[in-house]
Amino acid sequence: xxxxxxxxxxxxxxxxxxxxxxxxxxxxxxxxxxxxxxxxxxxxxxxxxxxxxxxxxxxxxxxxxxxxxxxxxxxxxxxxxxxxxxxxxxxxxxxxxxxxxxxxxxxxxxxxxxxxxxxxxxx
Numbered sequence: 001x002x003x004x005x006x007x008x009x010x011x012x013x014x015x016x017x018x019x020x021x022x023x024x025x026x027x028x029x030x031x032x033x034x035x036x037x038x039x040x041x042x043x044x045x046x047x048x049x050x051x052x053x054x055x056x057x058x059x060x061x062x063x064x065x066x067x068x069x070x071x072x073x074x075x076x077x078x079x080x081x082x083x084x085x086x087x088x089x090x091x092x093x094x095x096x097x098x099x100x101x102x103x104x105x106x107x108x109x110x111x112x113x114x115x116x117x118x119x120x121x122x123x
Contacts, residue, residue, distance in 0.1 A: 002026040002112040004096045009117030012086055016121070020081040022096030022114060029077040032112075035105035036070060036081045038092035038119075048094070049081060050105045059106055064090075086121045093118050 008020040022034070035050035049060045049070040058070050069082040079096060094117050099110035 002029075002032065002098050004098060004112055004114035006094065006096050006114045006117040009094060009119045011120045011122065014086060014088055014121055014123050016086050017082070017084045018086065018119060020083065020094055020096075020117060020119075022079045022081075024077045024079070024096075024098065030074040032098045032100055033102040033105045034070075034072060034079040035097045035110065036079075037095045037097055037108065037113075038090075039095070039116075040089075040092040043092075045095075045108065046092075047106065047108060050102065051079065052102050057102070083119070086119075088121045088123045091119060091121050 003025045005023045012018055033052050036048040037045050038048050039045045047061050051058045051070045051072055055072050067085045072079040096114040097110040098112040099105045104110050
């Protein structure tokens with residue numbers, strides 16, 4: 001089992017930045033691919049970003065490329081999402097996800113997910 005706890009969400013003005021963190025506990029964190037998803041009110045869940053266990057590969061949704069950066073610290077068992085140039089359409093609950101398969105994280109069929117953290121971007 002892997003437990004995931006997100007933090008760092010909040011209210012920010014458009015153009016601002018936030019850094020989300022996801023602390024993992026349980027099985028060996030470094031063996032897992034990690035990712036971030038988001039779900040806005042009344043909308044479907046959306047893939048945001050993913051990172052392989054080694055950190056050597058990352059993928060992003062087109063909507064966040066160039067603005068968001070995913071990274072991980074396998075010593076601290078934490079994955080981060082640096083969000084810059086935030087837009088009102090980035091408003092959503094952001095979830096951290098984990099799976100032993102990178103393709104499962106990217107495809108949204110991951111095994112583990114956190115409770116989420118709210119990000120609200122005002123115009």
